[in-house]
Amino acid sequence: MKTDFSIPRRQNFRGILVVFLMDLFKSIKHNIYVFLPLLSSKVREEYLSIVLVVLGVLIILQLLYSYKSYLNYKFHVHEQRFFLTQGVFNFTDTDIPFDRIQNININQNLIQQILNVVGFEIETAGQSTAEIKIKALSREVAQELKETLLKTENENTSEEQIKDEIESKASTKSKVLFQLDFFELLKVGISSNYLKGFGLVLLFISTLFQYLQEIVLNIFEVDFDDEYLSQFQGTFEFIIGLIVFLLAATFIVTIGRTVIKYFELKVTKMDEDFEVEYGLLKRVNQIIKKNKTQVFEIEENPIKNILNIKNVFISQASSQELNNKKKIAAIGISDENIRILFKSLFDLSYPQKFININSSKRLMFRLMIKNFILSLVIGLGLIMWQGFLFGFISTVILLGVFFFIAYKTVQKSHIGVSDDLIEIQSGSIHTNRKYIAVHKIQTISLERNLFQQYNKHADLIVYTASGKERISYLKYEEVLEIVNYLNFKVQESELSWI
Numbered sequence: 380m381k382t383d384f385s386i387p388r389r390q391n392f393r394g395i396l397v398v399f400l401m402d403l404f405k406s407i408k409h410n411i412y413v414f415l416p417l418l419s420s421k422v423r424e425e426y427l428s429i430v431l432v433v434l435g436v437l438i439i440l441q442l443l444y445s446y447k448s449y450l451n452y453k454f455h456v457h458e459q460r461f462f463l464t465q466g467v468f469n470f471t472d473t474d475i476p477f478d479r480i481q482n483i484n485i486n487q488n489l490i491q492q493i494l495n496v497v498g499f500e501i502e503t504a505g506q507s508t509a510e511i512k513i514k515a516l517s518r519e520v521a522q523e524l525k526e527t528l529l530k531t532e533n534e535n536t537s538e539e540q541i542k543d544e545i546e547s548k549a550s551t552k553s554k555v556l557f558q559l560d561f562f563e564l565l566k567v568g569i570s571s572n573y574l575k576g577f578g579l580v581l582l583f584i585s586t587l588f589q590y591l592q593e594i595v596l597n598i599f600e601v602d603f604d605d606e607y608l609s610q611f612q613g614t615f616e617f618i619i620g621l622i623v624f625l626l627a628a629t630f631i632v633t634i635g636r637t638v639i640k641y642f643e644l645k646v647t648k649m650d651e652d653f654e655v656e657y658g659l660l661k662r663v664n665q666i667i668k669k670n671k672t673q674v675f676e677i678e679e680n681p682i683k684n685i686l687n688i689k690n691v692f693i694s695q696a697s698s699q700e701l702n703n704k705k706k707i708a709a710i711g712i713s714d715e716n717i718r719i720l721f722k723s724l725f726d727l728s729y730p731q732k733f734i735n736i737n738s739s740k741r742l743m744f745r746l747m748i749k750n751f752i753l754s755l756v757i758g759l760g761l762i763m764w765q766g767f768l769f770g771f772i773s774t775v776i777l778l779g780v781f782f783f784i785a786y787k788t789v790q791k792s793h794i795g796v797s798d799d800l801i802e803i804q805s806g807s808i809h810t811n812r813k814y815i816a817v818h819k820i821q822t823i824s825l826e827r828n829l830f831q832q833y834n835k836h837a838d839l840i841v842y843t844a845s846g847k848e849r850i851s852y853l854k855y856e857e858v859l860e861i862v863n864y865l866n867f868k869v870q871e872s873e874l875s876w877i
Contacts, residue, residue, distance in 0.1 A: 384456040393494045394515030399445035487662035559644040567711040568634030570682035671695040673845040675814040694845035733795025742852035750781035794850045818872035
């Protein structure tokens, strides 16, 4: 290796600017409310010069703090352990054995892309977030450090053996398995979940409404009193226009989020592992390791099926239950590429055959209780706003939609069991199928409320090193057979869960 990590070293020199800008943006984000008084023209006229002076002083102090933080941030590697010293006023020493390292991520946000450096994160067992976050390394040094930390040889390994292994790895050809171009990203965006985009549009509109109202009032001298608004909002043209605008804005926002987040997504096969890289404003580099993979999830929906694409999410061993943001995503891929991933990670062909146990129709009752309450609350609000007829019709429509979603949820909910894997299916409009190797199951438990005890049903919960998976409302006798079988298979297996 070119870099000697046994000697304590700092981040890249450009890290001073990276640390400063990232800390500055973080401070602004957490204290944005301080700038709200500047929206008033009176405050700007009387106090703008004072505000600018104070901001200038704070920026200089932030720069000095970031420079001192850069100087005191030093790391090195010694005897299969990673050491880090950091701090400005209070110093912290961190010591991490190699065998406690769970994941290593190389990321690159917009600031790091501009300055041509990368961020380096180390996730360990026992921590809910990345324990080590190095903000500025050259990509070459980051790759070398990553290889060093993932090395599992003993301390007594000879330099000759290490050199031979490095040359062997260098000679191994990496194969690009899958790469998304712009038009394929558009297909993924078109088939994405629009609820998030719709929420962003509503948040944007609600945030800007008061400012737009003031602008229109000053320019066009429109009187936005309650009577005028109620008359305007009650017109058919306004409602139709609002619906069209929201749908169009949601469509654009959803596709835009997808393109920005997964820009130039690439999946590369390296021996038994895979490297996933994507992102425009934040470039993310993650490794899918065979031994650490816990859950293999396939997501599809009717639009994705028409476009012949699916999304794959990989959950790896972690000290916390992973949310969707923490999972490694390979979106918009074909069935053939899914077969390659599945075969590499499980040593099994895809698809597999399972004996399925379906959720009971009684699950409908549980789902519809909260949906019924939600529909009534929304309906009462609409009755107070637009009258009884409009509110009643809207409530009936909502109940119909919720009933259909609950029906599809129950229809798709099941657990499948084979000799080597379990399959957990869920969803309503979307369909999610999660595959877990039997030997990687850590704990199995049953939960039964009073109603389930009376009608002889139970929820099955499967725990892995990446979190838990729940299958609701299975018949008690059937779920007991599954528990006994899986416990037997786990105890019988000599394979490691990680």
